[in-house]
Amino acid sequence: MIPRPELISDLSASFELTSGATVSGDLVDAVRRALPLLDLRPGDSGEIDVRRDPAMGEEAYRLTVGSRGIEIVAGGGAGAFYAAQSLHQLLPPASYRFSERASWPVPGVRIEDAPRLGWRGLHLDVARHFFPKREVLRLIDLMAVHKLNRLHLHLADDQGWRVESRAYPLLHEVSSHRPRTATNYHREPEAYDDLPHGGYYTLDDLAEIGAYARARHVTIVPEIDVPGHASAILAAYPAFGATGEPHDVLERWGISPAILSPLPPTVEFLTTIFDELIGALGQTPYVHIGGDEVVLDHWAGSAEITAYRDELGLATVNDLQAWFLRRLADALAERGARAVVWDEAFVSGGLRQDTVVMPWRGMGVGRRAAAAGHDVVATPVFPLYFDYAEASSADEPMAIGDTITVADVAAFVPAPEEWTERERARVVGVQAQLWSERVPDARTVDYRLWPRACALAEVAWSGAASDGFAGRLEEHLGRLDAIGVEYRPQAGPHPWQRRRPHRPAGVRVAEVMERLDGMTHDAESTRPSV
Template structure:
């Protein structure tokens, strides 16, 4: 099974599960198990093959599953626990049970499972700003996450290269900010080249509501991200008046960091508050909202007399302090609506975050440890090994990637809360999350290739805390389930002929070199911060 359960004991006897079998118990738990086993077309009833009971003492997402000659018994701590019990029961069936055309009766060997997750946050980040993925693809991502007990879908909805959500209050966001005339095809170190093919798309608020509801039914929480105040070219292409200079900009057609930045003045806060309210209204009850806060070029703030005067009015002495103030102001807005802010680690380094702000240390776990020591909850997101837009091998056969290499074994060896940390620091680690930045992920087939099977290792760490010694053996067997589900994953021995691309060009860099560059950027940012 993947992820491996806390306890699995084989029992004597077995039970035959058939299509149309009756499942009994509280309505919400019954519906959860039915969603986890759709091919069986389970029917609710007073008693039957699967008996469900709610047992809150087990804790959130926890369950106990017993299969014997008289049927299946499930005790669940909550609805999510019942859903995960159903997913584990599904993994006890043959791979063919993941196909709708398969037979309708399977013999399930006797087993007892007691299970609960090590980490509450088991996330997958999908960047839909650089390349847009239609709603149908996100629903499929949710299904695959749910099958692996992953429970946080982080949607990167806005960046320099595109805005991806309808706004009825500010319609130019989706009318003008959601598309670009062309896309860069070069690597960072190469001369600029472009494909001259228009790219775009956005989700209506109704789409977003559907995605969130679909995810909630499958124990997945959607975490929206509107990255501010930097990475704002798409916003400013629609509404330049909210920028630091007020000058028109274009939706970026290339990668990298833009100097375009939102203004921190009250009008911008009001604008973002309205947009956030639209998103929160569509998503429903949303416990988390990501504000970004990363890779911000603050030069335009430092050069603005109006912004300097506003900082003086607030009693702030530097653009770094204003950056921190701006993100805290937005976090306060979210808190008033019952939602916690999430930020990338630069926002923590800037300082003055609300204590309930969750920090994602993409630049490495040392800054994550600093955030945890300061009392912030942390989700581990370091480039190595949590950036799945990096190639899985340093091979000319791999498709083009932003760098190389993050292997399945690298992911499986990752420890989000190292034993070298103090206990109080480890307690602030809520979990881990892999990032699928989409500069080099233009379509769903490439998304599959990048995400799987590395996300199987992600699921194992998130649920069990560490990969079991037999993980690679179980993974090899698990690939049959992915085949049945139609996942175009990367084979363990390398890409298939049609998955290969032309050899890497010189611009692709190893992870080690990238990390040295990131560490230098972090050192420079921490030691030299311009004042007004």
């Protein structure tokens, strides 16, 4: 089973589960949603009996299969849902296919289980390449199978804005598309495909995504990345920029100097956007506000912004960036949501204490954030950036670099033993990132995520991959086959998944890690360059 339960023991008896079997008890709907292909029906007494135990955690469960039926005891709806996912994994892989088969044998077993980490996440960058609603809903289903519970949607970047705004309609009318896209993935020489690319989610789409996710115990974490990465926003509303000059939605990759102004109209604009996001999603306990890779030159060169900084009593533009992000976090707190940021925002200082930090540049800065009392979601480039290739082979599809393997992900420990107990307690989760500069379509999403996300699920649920993971993964691939996931085969890509000719190779992970180490070394005293 993936992820492996905390405690599993075999029992001698077994049970034949029939399609259309009845479910009775307290949490019937959660079990039925988890097993839609079995067409389970509610009843007064059923082959599957579900009971709530308030003494258990919300996501905890106990599953027992015997000759007389199946018993689930759970702390809440999430626990019952995860118990049903474990029950499904006890069935043959063919049970994941829609068919007319009437029954399935279930081996006798007793499982007692609860997750080690509360935040078990995947990140999908829909700004660089847009993926329509159907692909997001499918990803939520795949996450549910693996007991992953946070979907972080990167909705805005230099290359596109991906959500409707009724208050600022030029965002989706202008900023949601670009006339062409860079194809060389490096700045020199320039090469473009000359094909328009774009798309956005309506607020109704976002409401549907939120409801669909909640029914599967997945929380949507929307990200509006500010104050940098702002080319697309400023293409629609240049007045919110530091210079007021016109911008275009960026066609190439990399970091842009485009930056929002920190002045009050920009804060008002962003809080209105937050209101629209929160209103559409319904329940939004977290909103990611970015704070990464910010080029502050235009702030430093603006007399108006400098005067505003002086009025606030702030010494540097770095202090002003920290103030700006805290002001946004305060606005989110007023709306019942916590801010989430990338680690540069922590290094800048001044965060609200309840702000969640994602240390993408390495767990060294993550440890400093934890020591400072911030909740931390482990997101380091190595081994959790899934836009990196899985092998140093010319056959691999184009990636930003190589190599991050399934084994690398399985070996990751989010809260290392050498950290203090207090620091480890601040690691609330782990999340893999899929940036989409080199992920142009849904088939590539499948290839990049799976089966590495299976290893992520094990680490996120258990805190570390357990013995025998490789063997269990081999069996689990049969389930992915049945579901229709176009994952990367363990032996390497199928012929149709291989790299297109004449594409340059990416950079090596070791080179990236060396650079990131330099960026984060002695981060307590180092400020971002101006």
